[in-house]
Amino acid sequence: MALTGIKVIEFAGLAPGPFAGMLLADNGASVTRIDRPYSTSSDVLCRGKRSIAIDSKLESGRKLLEELISSADVLIDPFRPGVLERLGLGPELFLGDGTKKGLNEKLIYARIVGFPRTGEHKDMAGHDINYLALSGALAMLPGTSEKPVFPLNILADFAGGGLMCATGILLALIERARTGRGQVVNADMVSGTRYIASFPLIHSSIGSGMLGGPRGTNMLDGGSPFYGIYTCKDGGWMSVGCLEPQFFTVFIKKFNENVSSDFDPLHGWRPDPSTQMKREDWTRLAEYLRLGFLTRPRDDWAKVFHGTDACTVPVLTPKEAAAHTSSIPAFHPALTSHAKSDNRTPNLKNIILKPGAHTRDVLAEFGLDDDRLHRLEKEGVFGNTNAGRRPSKL
Template structure:
């Protein structure tokens, strides 16, 4: 049994892309026994990633869910599971014979997690889309970017991962908690639009309070404020500055050697202040500036690439990144003092654990042979 606070939890994952696998990765990282149901004959990975870290930490079985026998294999897994997670368009799981009504008729305690872009209903429910589309209608894309320029996609962090997979994992855990009193499972309908919208909650509060009154790129936290932005250093790298509070601003002034700068709270002075900060930063290399800020509360830090981040002293001490199968990647998070998570194993080849997993739930050698003959399993 795996270590971690979710040790003993059994999860069935119907393989998909990005947000649902991320949710399952989180559950697996924290100790859940996640079985990933891949195709019996794996197709080409759409992104060409042979060992996708999003698939780490769980076993894989290969099942042809287009056959009745394959569907029954998945239902057999779900009969013994606590959670099933799928990330298909609305109605697809039902057409496969693996929708929540069928699963709950056999295992009413199961938590059924569903990950979609738009949600299970509504005028766009059946439409195609990607992260950029979901965060666009959620109101999470429009505020991101420079003043006078077009919105900038925040990679696919806001929709796929933050508003999608992470929200789904949280929803599953909430449903599991509720099950301890009701004894019943339920459907968790996680929409990337709704998750991305949830991430903008504070913006709505600031707008109502008059704190977020400007257009894109003209506010406190969107690069409009010169004391909350990134600046290029002499060596073509960047530092991040977030000196909002008066004391932090004072430390930054000292670190940069600014002489009698205007008040950083006077918005009319922001253009002049931006020039002063940019000029001061451009005199130093990134690492030199970081060294000058060390030991102060100037809120000046290096802007690191994802590939540099593992070498930062803070991340090294904390073990924020780990090497799994030759790929350096983020370690499981958060931390638990009594039930720490173990380092996940590398992604498994699709279908490699089919025999082991099905034997565990009672399939005999003869059963497995018959399933292979029927083309139902790898």
């Protein structure tokens, strides 16, 4: 795989850091998560990783971390600014400071924070919704007339944070192959979200295109009746996305053919392909579609539009999507064959990585012999989380 042979040290953290590490692991990197002794974990983004537990408050533990990072290709730092510096593990130690040689000048030192590292919010705590709010993207999202709705914690945490950080790491690895030098990769979720939202933000700023008007009046933000979600008779939903005229033509023809002959909610008004671009008719079209979708269950509508260019498909539940043979697996491609033969919801016991589960194996691979492991264990560096078969002399 593309990243086979790349060693990654990932300090345990929340959503974006683990996601970046998982992306690297999925593509062949050897990712080791650093946990604290006696800690517990609910991180489900640990596919393909191993865990070691080290007490960084002990000098011998800090020294061990220094050695591990010195022999790694990538470090993922998910902490607020200054945490690793206070441990004496800042980037200058490994990459050098311009006057003193670093311990590992090929290291990609990747850091993920929420707010930009400079500016008035840099020392504040926050979460996805706060970073999304400052990015400008939240103000553009659909919702009610009173306020926009946030899309879980997908945009800032995972797209603007984890995905952008992983992209930065990959670019830094490419540059390292050319120059032989590592670098610091700084990712913050506000800036990352603004970057992935370039299309809507640019259209909004210049007042043109599909998102140039006020929120809720445009093609893609709930303003157009032919790009939205409709409730069906059984409470299920259908997604409609027929933006182009040729797709709307297919959609409205199939829709009109599949409501009852006496369906006349607007007293004689009935849409046709020419209705799409008549903004004065959008309110009536939205009501016509809303009431029409309510006349049949979701799966009936799904059959009506299946195999057509109407750009209309059912909204699947997570369980349905996992079982759908044509859906993209939510798991690593190597597990695709298993996912297709066993569509049960994964057991959390098999997903969550126990902190320290691979301490001995990983440290042995990094070159620590049994005598040193024994000394470190006696000093309490591993706590009581050391897992695996212990040498007889321990």
